[in-house]
Amino acid sequence: MEQTRERLLNTAADMFSTQGYAGVSMREIARVMGITQAAIYHHFPSKDALYIAAVTFVFEKQTLEISEQMSAIDSPAERLVLMISAMLEAMEEDPRFRRIYLRELLEGDEQKIAAIAENAFTAFYEPLYQLMGELAPGSDRQLHIFSLAGLIFHHLEARKLAPHLPHANEGKTTIPSLARHITNLFMYGVSS
Amino acid sequence: MEQTRERLLNTAADMFSTQGYAGVSMREIARVMGITQAAIYHHFPSKDALYIAAVTFVFEKQTLEISEQMSAIDSPAERLVLMISAMLEAMEEDPRFRRIYLRELLEGDEQKIAAIAENAFTAFYEPLYQLMGELAPGSDRQLHIFSLAGLIFHHLEARKLAPHLPHANEGKTTIPSLARHITNLFMYGVSS
DNA sequence: GTCTATAACATGATAGAC
């Protein structure tokens, strides 16, 4: 079955994205899969190859899913709202992409950073670059894209911090409310 | 000498912050220190204890350094400028705090997340919570604090991504220019 | 495609000399 390979990719991606490369052993992956560690080597020649395949698998899935929803038909402001919602929803449904992205940003060497730039960003980057040019002509578009990414990534991860902080709200932060908050801040700033 | 202990804390913090807990071995730390692995156990009883001590060491240093610069004498808008600059400069000079924070946010269990909330945020959180109330009365202050943190953390890490992306600027992004960008966006939004 | 068995090495931790 070619199905085992995909299940292996999914399992490995789950574990690598939350525990990191060094934090996951082949035995652990095999145990979760319900097979022995040696069996993995029938599908991938090394831990490194499995990691790269799993990361590529997740990145392609996520960039495809998001870029599908990036229609260019609306006005710039409407397009921003749609893009923010689409990114939040896709990265909420599958947290693996954002976690691998953030982790590689922390510890990745030059080569992996370059791979991230090529694989992860090309799908979003051009539509966003175009959009920033319409929303704020003459500005540094790359800085604005990094700002938007920072808002989205950090809000999604920081939610688990919220209940432990002073002045915590009682209710959970929903994705639609996050989308509203980020859109407003990005468009009009804190005083909006 | 009590100096060895501090040098050990610094070395371990450097390595843990960039490679993560599982990515660093006691032998590697010892090799960088120029001693043998067994000697570490004279200072700390386990790898876990060393990690916790190193993280606490870095967090106390950073929160002290930043909270010193958070004067409450200026107008809200001026205070925002000063806080953003202070955080960017402190976290640029010593990247360990922000890296450990981001990593623990990714893979920390409930207990470590609670410890982060208590140790890392209390120093910034109250002054920022106060500030947000003045800048945007009636808004969700916690969401705004998370937004500001996301902007600062992500911009600092994303710089290494910039040269690999399309439309890259020739010059490097400086801390003052980052401070201006973040302040403007946070105050007035993208159209400022 | 998965198993058992094993090789070759790395890891956290301890004992005891100096």
Added chain:
DNA sequence: GTCTATCATGTTATAGAC
């Protein structure tokens, strides 16, 4: 305060049977 030596275990990876 650091060393050498060692233990028990965990690690990636391979060989070969089924």
